[in-house]
Amino acid sequence: MNLTLRVPLESFVKLFREMGVLEYRYFVKHSIQVANITTEIVDRLKLPFEKDEVYLSSLLHDVGLILKVSIGNYELFVEMFGKIPDMERIVLTLDKNDHHSVISWMVVSQIPLCSDCSKSILYHHTPYQKINEKDSIVTLSNCVKTADVISLKLLKYTGSDKELDAESIDEIISSIQKDQGIIDEVKKAAVYLLKDFTKHHLFLEEEPQFHSEKMLSLEEYNHYAMILSALLDFRSPYTRSHSFAVARVSKLLAEEILGEADAALAFTASLLHDIGKIKTPLSILHKKGRLQASEMIIMKRHVVDTYYMLERAGLRLFSLISAAHHERLDGSGYPTGLKGDQMPFLQKLIQICDVFSALTEKRPYRDPVEIHEALDIIEQEAINGKLDGFIVQKLKEIANNLDLREEISFKHVFEELFKDRVDEVIQMISLMSKMI
Structure with a gap:
């Protein structure tokens, strides 16, 4: 594996854009x-x-708004996001104390x-007079605040697919001009923008x-991939640690079998393996009974969806690995029915880690399975020719030396x-201390 593997920074923004569906429709637009x-x-x-x-x-x-609200008040999260x-x-x-600005900054x-x-994120709701920072931070924060004000008003006027009319433009311009918390030069630039139809x-x-030509190392890109995974997983209380758990176990296995470089690739591919599930309605994810055909x-x-989202983002290497996590060695998996000799090693590895993580997590239709029971189930799947027996045995060896329940915990x-900064965040999000 090439240690100098680089990932396009622009792919993160492309993936973020594609997450603007269902609960995140207006959040991503904003x-x-x-x-x-x-x-x-x-x-x-x-x-x-x-x-x-x-x-x-x-x-x-x-982004901190999602992390705070989906944990602190999940019922209202579902009720409001994507609908209002x-x-x-x-x-x-949902955040009268503006904790989300701090969490976003963190x-x-x-x-x-x-x-x-x-x-600058920390102060995007703060009047410039109250920011005790150097001038560059004050001005940049004020630019974000002004853009935030404009967008919030735009969403009020156009959020229900209405067109922006002349009266709305006048009202937005007036609100910017009257806002005493915006620096005069920032006001002028914002009003100029609003008046420029081009x-x-x-x-x-x-x-x-x-548009960026910048390329990132896997380590650098993982910071971005983790944000996408958090947004995905926090949609549901049943998946809040799933992508991270798959990634952590994949990394442990790949390090043991292949080495550090392949482990880094497995970690990133695992973080993104379920990204297409952003388009799966919660009514299906949360159904307690058997799914209809x-x-x-x-x-x-x-x-x-995972495959095409990653492809459109320019992440072909990840798309080939990540989207194969439901394939099986005997050809009984999906979406393409690949068989063992058609799949590279990392595909087989992530399949096992995905099954292991899913079994050990609570689902609407069952309680989580104990680690030893999950390993027995996976081993039987290997005996039945569906999962790679060598990788399964390596996972069992790791389980003998590590507390895997601890390794995949939400904390x-x-x-x-x-x-x-974990402790600081815990103090800002109600119920968090009960979950970690």
């Missing part, structure tokens, strides 16, 4: 609008920041971005205005996302 508008204002003001970093930090300015275009109402209802500060860019595509269309069609489609999700 995020892209804020990133597009912020970058345009920063460019007009000629602020000394790299365009890529401004875009990425502002794109992720609200008024994101401002959602924030005021997540983004783990990404290899300039500290000023990531810190720029309206930046906020009326839902396409990211992001038509429901099973939708459920099985997630592997195809590791937050350790990966927040590093040494």
Whole structure:
């Protein structure tokens, strides 16, 4: 395996865009609008920041809202997200103390971005007069705040697929001009943008205005992949650690059998293995009984969605590995019925880790299976010719030396996302202490 394997940064933004469905419809739209508008204002003001970093930090300015609300008040998360275009109402209802700004900053500060860019997220609801930071952070934060205000009002006016009319534009301009928490030069740039009809595509269309030639190492890219995995897994209480658990076990197995480089590839491919499930309705994911034939069609489609989402993002290496996690050695799997000699080793490895993780997690139709029982089930699948027996035995050896229940516990999700700030996040999210 080539240790210098590089991943296009642009693929992250493409995948983020594709997650704008179901519960994340308005969240992703808002995020892209804020990133597009912020970058345009920063460019007009000629602020000394790299365009890529401004875009990425502002794109992720609200990611903490998902992490907080989906855990702290899941019922309202399901009730409001994807159904109510008024994101401002959602924030005021579910995060009155603005914890999500802090949580977003904590997540983004783990990404290899300039500290000023990531810190701008912390103050995206704060009037510039109340920011006690150096001027560059104050101004950039104010640009994000202004873009956020514009997008929130746009969603109110256009969220239900209405067109932006002249009266709405006038109201948005007026609100920006009257906002005492916005710096005058930022106001001027924002109003200019709103009056320039050639720029309206930046906020009326839902396409990211992001183009980058930058390539990342797997280690660098994993910070981004973990954010996507968290957004995916936090849609449901039944999957909150699934992608991370598969990734951790895949990494352990690959390190044991193949070495560090292949383990890094297995980790990333596992983080993204279920990304297509973002399009699977919760009504199917949460069904307590047996799925009907038509429901099973939708459920099985997630592997195809995973494949094409990764392909469109320019991640062909991951698409080939990740989308094969329901294939089986005897050809009985899906989507293409591959057989053993048609599958590379990492596909076989992730299949086993996915089954193991799924068995040991609670599902709407059953309780989690104990580790030893899960290993027995997987071993029987290997005996039946469906899973790779050599890899299964290696997993059993690892289980003899490590507490795998501990290795796949939910706390590791937050350790990966927040590093040494986990305790701070726990204090901001109700119910968290009961889950870790």
